Amino acid sequence: MSRGSGGGYDRHITIFSPEGRLFQVEYAFKAVKAAGITSIGVRGKDSVCVVTQKKVPDKLLDQTSVTHLFPITKFLGLLATGMTADARTLVQQARNEAAEFRFRYGYEMPVDVLSKWIADKSQVYTQHAYMRPLGVVAMVLGIDEEKGPQLYKCDPAGHFYGHKVATSAGSKEQEAINFLEKKMKNDPAFTYEETVQTAISALQSVLQEDFKATEIEVGVVKADNPAFRVLSTEEIDEHLTAISERD
Amino acid sequence: MGDSQYSFSLTTFSPSGKLVQIEHALTAVGSGQTSLGIKAANGVVIATEKKLPSILVDETSVQKIQCLTPNIGVVYSGMGPDFRVLVRKSRKQAEQYHRLYKEPIPVTQLVRETAAVMQEFTQSGGVRPFGVSLLVAGYDDNGPQLYQVDPSGSYFSWKASAMGKNVSNAKTFLEKR
Numbered sequence: 001m002s003r004g005s006g007g008g009y010d011r012h013i014t015i016f017s018p019e020g021r022l023f024q025v026e027y028a029f030k031a032v033k034a035a036g037i038t039s040i041g042v043r044g045k046d047s048v049c050v051v052t053q054k055k056v057p058d059k060l061l062d063q064t065s066v067t068h069l070f071p072i073t074k075f076l077g078l079l080a081t082g083m084t085a086d087a088r089t090l091v092q093q094a095r096n097e098a099a100e101f102r103f104r105y106g107y108e109m110p111v112d113v114l115s116k117w118i119a120d121k122s123q124v125y126t127q128h129a130y131m132r133p134l135g136v137v138a139m140v141l142g143i144d145e146e147k148g149p150q151l152y153k154c155d156p157a158g159h160f161y162g163h164k165v166a167t168s169a170g171s172k173e174q175e176a177i178n179f180l181e182k183k184m185k186n187d188p189a190f191t192y193e194e195t196v197q198t199a200i201s202a203l204q205s206v207l208q209e210d211f212k213a214t215e216i217e218v219g220v221v222k223a224d225n226p227a228f229r230v231l232s233t234e235e236i237d238e239h240l241t242a243i244s245e246r247d
Numbered sequence: 248m249g250d251s252q253y254s255f256s257l258t259t260f261s262p263s264g265k266l267v268q269i270e271h272a273l274t275a276v277g278s279g280q281t282s283l284g285i286k287a288a289n290g291v292v293i294a295t296e297k298k299l300p301s302i303l304v305d306e307t308s309v310q311k312i313q314c315l316t317p318n319i320g321v322v323y324s325g326m327g328p329d330f331r332v333l334v335r336k337s338r339k340q341a342e343q344y345h346r347l348y349k350e351p352i353p354v355t356q357l358v359r360e361t362a363a364v365m366q367e368f369t370q371s372g373g374v375r376p377f378g379v380s381l382l383v384a385g386y387d388d389n390g391p392q393l394y395q396v397d398p399s400g401s402y403f404s405w406k407a408s409a410m411g412k413n414v415s416n417a418k419t420f421l422e423k424r
Contacts, residue, residue: 013257014375015257015268015271015375016268016271016272016274016275016375016376016378017271018267018271018274019271019274019278020271020272020273020274020275020276020277020278020378021275022375022378112308116331119328119331120328120331120332120335122328123328123329123331123332124332126328127329127332127368127374127375127377128253128373128374129253129257129373129374129375130252130253130373152308157326157328158326158327158328158329158331159327159328161299161300161304161305161308161309162304162305162307162308162309163303163304163305164303164304164305165303166303167301167303167304177301177303180303181301181302181303184302184303
């Protein structure tokens with residue numbers, strides 16, 4: 001058996017390749033991009049907003065059932081970019097974990113603790129051959145009691161980072177990050193409206209199309225209302241109008 | 248550990264007698280960010296590069312150097328997620344020692360137990376070796392100590408060591424001093 005030297009299996013399960021890479025993890029990243037959706041998250045000084053495309057492949061589908069934004073607890077939201085089925089598994093486990101945390105310790109699970117848990121679970125899939133990594137990049141958002149608004153991103157490799165101002169995931173991730181880096185040079189502190197509008201206009205600019213309210217999903221948390229909320233179509237419309245009037 | 252279908256080790260000997268998965272793991276370490284450690288007469292210092300993938304990342308959310316006990320710290324080169332797993336296991340082992348013996352774990356013991364975990368993953372079914380090398384710095388009754396642990400599970404005590412990218416330049420520099 002040539003398993004020990006890789007023998008082609010380094011592409012099939014998560015063992016090292018001769019260059020020290022994990023091909024399965026890299027392919028999981030490609031699966032995230034192949035979903036064809038781009039998402040953007042922006043952190044303001046007292047709110048966090050995440051935006052993603054909503055592509056409904058068939059007109060006969062019930063649009064309300066097509067979503068990538070999931071509340072994990074009342075106060076924590078998760079935006080899953082990539083394979084929807086893998087996203088649902090992750091969300092289910094995260095909801096369970098957050099509920100147990102609240103029961104066990106008596107206070108709400110903080111954003112960074114949930115992100116670390118998701119990332120640690122992803123790491124297990126990169127080390128054990130019998131389970132493949134999930135094809136999902138998760139953006140976790142919430143208002144932390146001590147640190148204020150928080151935005152974390154967890155990827156299939158098990159990395160997780162907190163983001164100071166903004167981040168992106170999905171097929172046009174790199175273009176979006178380049179765009180956001182330029183905008184964020186002066187470390188701005190956005191108000192709630194500015195946060196939402198920056199997120200939506202960044203997505204529009206990177207994908208080079210103007211959206212209708214039904215083509216995007218927006219989720220927010222605010223310091224004065226820390227419950228995670230998905231914006232309704234009317235609210236999204238207001239923001240879109242504000243953006244087009246501004247430009 | 249692992250599904251029954253994977254109850255064979257993935258790290259097996261090649262015809263020339265090498266464990267190739269471990270060598271690949273070392274390659275992964277060698278392409279990681281540089282870290283180094285120096286043992287002094289009255290202490291130990293460890294340091295690492297902290298290059299983040301983008302300026303958008305909040306650098307306070309990333310901590311590459313971690314505390315295992317109040318007097319033992321660790322830094323890594325290689326894969327961050329694997330490092331987190333080892334930190335968690337080591338902290339638990341240190342606590343279990345303390346619970347049993349009512350004294351802080353000596354550095355050598357903790358290094359030995361961490362190395363044993365890393366060796367397990369080179370021999371157990373259905374798992375791959377860890378893609379990290381660790382530099383463990385500690386101060387106990389035997390004075391300041393610095394250990395390097397490799398993905399194979401072997402560990403050595405060093406007066407000064409480096410790992411990751413450009414390790415040969417770093418080691419030449421350290422040897423001269």
